[in-house]
Amino acid sequence: xxxxxxxxxxxxxxxxAPSMEPHALPAQEEEGTLTTASDSLRNEESLFVIxxxxxxxxxxxxxxxxGEENDLTEESAAExxxxxxxxxxxxxxxxxxxxxxxxxxxxxxxxxxxxxxxxEPLRIMCNNFFDNLRAPxxxxxxxxxxKTKAAGNEFVRFAFNSTAGLGGLADAAKELLHIQKSxxxxxxxxxxxxxxxxxxxxxxxxxxxxxxxxxxxxxDYFLYPLSYIDISFVYSxxxxxxxxxxxxxxxxxxxxxxxxxxxDPYVSLRxxxxxxxxxxxxxxxx
Amino acid sequence: xxxxxxxxGFVLILLxxxxxxxxxxxxxxxxxxxxxxxxDILRDPALRGEAQRKIKDEKLSAISExxxxxxxxxxxxLGQSWNKMTPEQQKEFVKxxxxxxxxxxxxxxxxxxxxxxIFKRENTLSEKxxxxxxxxxxxxxxxxxxxxxxxxxxxxxxxxxxxxxxxLISNYRAQFREILANQTPEALLxxxxxxxxxxxxx
Numbered sequence: 001x002x003x004x005x006x007x008x009x010x011x012x013x014x015x016x017a018p019s020m021e022p023h024a025l026p027a028q029e030e031e032g033t034l035t036t037a038s039d040s041l042r043n044e045e046s047l048f049v050i051x052x053x054x055x056x057x058x059x060x061x062x063x064x065x066x067g068e069e070n071d072l073t074e075e076s077a078a079e080x081x082x083x084x085x086x087x088x089x090x091x092x093x094x095x096x097x098x099x100x101x102x103x104x105x106x107x108x109x110x111x112x113x114x115x116x117x118x119x120e121p122l123r124i125m126c127n128n129f130f131d132n133l134r135a136p137x138x139x140x141x142x143x144x145x146x147k148t149k150a151a152g153n154e155f156v157r158f159a160f161n162s163t164a165g166l167g168g169l170a171d172a173a174k175e176l177l178h179i180q181k182s183x184x185x186x187x188x189x190x191x192x193x194x195x196x197x198x199x200x201x202x203x204x205x206x207x208x209x210x211x212x213x214x215x216x217x218x219x220d221y222f223l224y225p226l227s228y229i230d231i232s233f234v235y236s237x238x239x240x241x242x243x244x245x246x247x248x249x250x251x252x253x254x255x256x257x258x259x260x261x262x263x264d265p266y267v268s269l270r271x272x273x274x275x276x277x278x279x280x281x282x283x284x285x286x
Numbered sequence: 287x288x289x290x291x292x293x294x295g296f297v298l299i300l301l302x303x304x305x306x307x308x309x310x311x312x313x314x315x316x317x318x319x320x321x322x323x324x325x326d327i328l329r330d331p332a333l334r335g336e337a338q339r340k341i342k343d344e345k346l347s348a349i350s351e352x353x354x355x356x357x358x359x360x361x362x363x364l365g366q367s368w369n370k371m372t373p374e375q376q377k378e379f380v381k382x383x384x385x386x387x388x389x390x391x392x393x394x395x396x397x398x399x400x401x402x403x404i405f406k407r408e409n410t411l412s413e414k415x416x417x418x419x420x421x422x423x424x425x426x427x428x429x430x431x432x433x434x435x436x437x438x439x440x441x442x443x444x445x446x447x448x449x450x451x452x453x454l455i456s457n458y459r460a461q462f463r464e465i466l467a468n469q470t471p472e473a474l475l476x477x478x479x480x481x482x483x484x485x486x487x488x
Contacts, residue, residue: 267464
């Protein structure tokens, strides 16, 4: 609970890509790049296992030293994984700095103004509205993952919220029918089918991703109703912008705290992204 | 009467044979109790405001000492590298890491009073470790937070916190590993010293 709120959703949150304090770790910057190659070699075997892994079942090849201090059990050895392949580190790092600046110079100030202007009930309605539009995507992905109950729930939620919830402005399905949202996205579906993340890939503005999750994003784009509305680029960018700013308005401070807590924010964020996605893929048995 | 006394004695012996820790539910209740106390402090109107800040921080710090096993946390955050450190280095690491975590989270946690927390269940991880599933209900979402506790001498102490699948110790381990791949444990300690803001020489 202590540091709970700031990780709310590292994968989805826009522009999560902090910048490494240049003065904090001066020597690391250069040497870090040197190790990248060997790092990714070392990680080759883990390249395609990151996502499929469901439990703490991965073995650490390195043997522990003996000694009474050593109650690092298999459980904690498994926590060593996943080591993430990062062959595009120079690109990723650049994008991460870019996104960090984007957050602090653009997204955050805009969101602060928005938050000041728009009252909370309005922002919650806006959140519900966009969330409802994402329901078809969740429905299809739950179905693709054979989570029929979750898919059914999403179907009912979409139908109920679109009508009784006044076009999705209210989450009536949650309030009245007590049906919770069942998140599912296409990257998760691919992971569920056994496709691994591949490697770390940071996109400008969109933030941390991987080849698999990038394909996932494209898939989700086609499952998003607004993608089919024939409007100019400016308008659709505006709509995406509103969705993002509105979402961010509930999360100001999360990213800052994540960055503040990290010793190497780039590594911290990369690790958080993969851990979070691994959980989302592995979470399907519920 | 005698029978009753004997029975009571028997029950007592039975109870003593099974230390408290084996009863399922104890880890969850422990964590729940501690979190409830934290929330009580955060919500206490008498402790509002900047003037009371110090008292509040002290109280929270006392609970965190009781709640967390910082040595276990440090050990697991370093993984293999823990053994490469000298006992003095280990000791200093625990100290610095603890101050870092406290410093970083003290600010965050104090702004954090309205959310509702639900305690879901506990899962046995190993003989001595248990995971407690909780969730925070915010206005727009539900955040899964799991506490991993380890039993030591009859007490359950938190050694890891997993937020939305992101394990705290695993996250720090990735960072420490990168640093230690190129640098000595001493350099890592120096980095931490700077970070914590007390440049004390070792």
